[in-house]
Amino acid sequence: MDYDVIVVGARVAGATTAMLLARRGLRVLVVDRVAFPSDTISSHQIQVPGVARLRRWGLLEAVRAAGTPPTRRLRFDAGEVVLDGSFPPFEGADALYSPRRTLLDAALVDAARSAGADVRENFRVEELVWSEGRVVGVRGRERLGSSVALRARIVVGADGKNSFVASAVGARTYRQRPVRAFACYTYFSGLPVTAGEVYRRRGRLVAVFPTNDDLTMVYLSEPLSGFEVFRRDIEKHYLAALDGCGDLGGRAREARREERLRTTPDQPNRFRLPHGPGWALVGDAGVVMDSVSAQGITNALRDADLLAEALSAELDGVPSLAAYHRRRDRAVRPMYDHTVGLAGHSPGITERLLYTAVADRPAEVTRFLGVFSGALPPDSYLNPAAMLRVFGAAGRTRGARRRRARAA
Ligand SMILES: Cc1cc2nc3c(=O)[nH]c(=O)nc-3n(C[C@H](O)[C@H](O)[C@H](O)COP(=O)(O)OP(=O)(O)OC[C@H]3O[C@@H](n4cnc5c(N)ncnc54)[C@H](O)[C@@H]3O)c2cc1C
Structure with missing residues (x-):
């Protein structure tokens, strides 16, 4: 065998899983079809429990040192009433952070490499290698390179919501709910905030968080039924939505938009069976939910933690992947149901x-x-x-x- 574990996908779920397994002394390869730093369609709040994990793993300092501001307070404006307060501390963390994905994902890849994992960027997995009904490796290629086969005792799909690994193994889906909302976000300079801001309205949710380089990210989620109209004039509809959120529209118009508006209706809600003979899934490849609750990164960090523990036991001969499945589902289900409800945008x-x-x-x-x-x-x-x-x-x-x- 070339490796104990090959991880396909090297962002939050994949790089973290690789790092944790390498820290346990396993021979790990993590591959990604892109090279880092690399952006992706995602805003980037890491919730307090996710921050607590980064802190425990010694990674929070890199995020802070890159100038990512902490958000300790949140102003939740529900229209008739505003809730303003601080996040309760959780395992030594008391703030959420919103690092750009270019920064976060690259820091995690560096951490995996420092822990001893082999990292191959610009490497696209094109096939799984099977032997007697079990996954035993991957076949793929570097950009312009020739196809190579690499073997491992387990292949982990950390390759996101449209996971190639999940399709290739035919992972069963369950608890699937229809797409309910689309999202659109961008970055402003000159729109300072002293706390996170969330506006919950009938028909939309808007979130405002500070990020790197003195920019402020402004995110909008609206029902999917309005997407066709919205996309005809994205900027006009985006600003009109902010106008319905106190003085936010005015502040955004006075500020300077620094980047393009990123818009996506690709927001599935589904669970996948996360393990089988020679394979496992982690992150969005395993459970994905609407971005409205900003939980995907925190979920991926937690599931990487659970999977690394389970895999190292499994590779020592103690069957543990069924327990990983149960622990993951128990941890994520309440927030999943809550998120699907939120994405309906009709507060009862x-x-x-x-x-x-x-x-x-x-x-x-x-x-x-x-x-x-x-x-x-x-x-x-x-x-x-x-x-x-x-x-x-x-x-x-x-x-x-x-x-x-x-x-x-
Ligand atoms: C609009 C939007 C806003 C969001 N905002 C937030 C937020 O504020 N907070 C939050 O916590 N979450 C947010 N999310 C969710 C978050 O982006 C995801 O949950 C998170 O990125 C999942 O991480 P992952 O590592 O599982 O997958 P991904 O980030 O999707 O990474 C998968 C990686 O796999 C690689 N890959 C795929 N196929 C192959 C292949 N065949 N070979 C090699 N590599 C491959 C890809 O290149 C990619 O780098 C948002 C999502 C959206 C759509």
Whole structure:
């Protein structure tokens, strides 16, 4: 065998998996059809739990040293009411970061290389190599090079939502939901922010976060049903959407747009069975969800962590990939369901009442931001007991206010 593990795809899921496996002493090759630094269609909030992992692995410093500003506070504007607070700390991290993918992915590739993994850029996998019903390697080529076969005990598909590896092994999909929304984002200079901003409206969500080079990223998500109209004049519709978000439209018009608008309706929601004989999937190749909740990078970092642990046991002869599958699904499912709901862009009455009930209660706002950042599972908050706590207390506060007003 040439390697213990070959990882196809070298961005968040792939480079991280390769790094963690190499740190465990395994012989790892990670390949990507592009060379780094390389951008991709993705905005780039890393939620607090993802930041905690980067910190634990000693990678946060590289992100910070590159001038990526931390975002500790979030202003969540739901129209009738604004929730303003700080993220609850999570395993030593208390901020989200929004590094450009050119920076983050290159830092992860460097970390994989430093850990001892072989890295081949500009290498496209074109085929899987099989033996007796088991994947035993890949066949691919460097740009202008000839085709080579490389063998490994396990091949990991970290090759994104349109994963070649997943199709080649016929990975079963489940819990699939229709595409609900498209996304469009760009970068401004001269649009300073002191906190992250999210605007939740019927029919759209807008997110504003600071990133590298003193730029501010402004992201818009709207229902897929409006995509054909939107694409006829992207800039006009994008700015009109920002006009519906407080003074954001005015601030964006006064600022300078530094990059093109990137727009995509390619936002599937699906799970894939993440393992089989000689293969495993990680990151978007395994579970992908709408970008509206900005969880994909954080999910990929978590799943790389889970997969690296499972693979090193598996390669020591302890079957562990079924447990990886269970742990991944347990971790991601509540946020997946929440995200698919968010991407429908029609906040219901319970959600709106919830915002009103928690708005002037800092501890509840912090808890809400914990859900938003993925530090707390959505179903730990949006369940009957929590609702009773929130609405019960809100009712008591209103009752007390009324009694005080009558007595005055
Ligand atoms: C509009 C938009 C905004 C988003 N915003 C956020 C956000 O703010 N925060 C967040 O957490 N997530 C966000 N996401 C999601 C995030 O981009 C993904 O979840 C994340 O990139 C998944 O990482 P990955 O490593 O699994 O896959 P990818 O980033 O897709 O990387 C896959 C890699 O595999 C390589 N590859 C594919 N096929 C082959 C092959 N045959 N041979 C060799 N290499 C191959 C590709 O070149 C690529 O580099 C957003 C997504 C979109 C669409």
